[in-house]
Amino acid sequence: MIKIYHNPRCRKSREGLDLLEKSGKEFEVIKYLEDVPTKEELRQILSCLSISPENLVRKNEAIWKEKFRGKLLSDEEILEAMIQYPKLIERPIVVKGNKAVVGRPPERIQEVL
Template structure:
C-alpha cells in the first residue's frame, strides 16, 4: 500500500495528497506531527529514499536554526532531533513498496506510483 507522510498545513503536502487521490490507488495517510515516526522508522524511510539523514531535515525551520545549526551532529543525533521535533521532517514523503520520494516538486510522486 502507498503511504504518505503528510502535514495538512503544508501546501506541497496537500498537493501530494491531491495527486494520490487523483491516482485512484489506495493509500494511507500518516499525519506525522500527530503520529511521530520512531527513530527506526525514520532510518527505514531514509534508506528507502537513499539519502543521508541531514537531507530529510527542513533546515529553514526556526527549531533547526535555534538548536542545531552550525553544530556537528551524527546521523543518529539528526534522526533523534527529527523524532523530538517532527516539524523538522521534510514533507511530503511518499512510499510505494520499496520506492520512496520526497514530493518536492510534487511531480516526483508520479515517478513511484
C-alpha cells in the same frame, strides 16, 4: 500499500495528497506531526530514499536554526532531533514498497506510482 507522510498545513503536502487521490490508488495517510515516526521507521524511509538523515531535514525551520544549525551532529543525533521535533522532517514523503520520494515538487510522487 502506498503511504504519504503528510502535514495538512503544508501546501506542497496538500498538493501531494491531491495527486495521490487523483491517481485512484489505495494509500494510507500518516499525519507525522501527530503520529511521529519511530527511529526505525525513519531509518526505513531514509533507506528507501537513499539519503542521509541530514538530507531529510528542513533546514529553514526556526527550530533547526535555533538549536542545531552549525553544530556537527551524528546521524543518530539528527534522527533524535527529527523525532523530538517532527516539523524538521521534509514533506510530503511518499513510500511504496522499497521506493520513496520527497514530493517537492509534488510531481515527483509520479515516480513511485
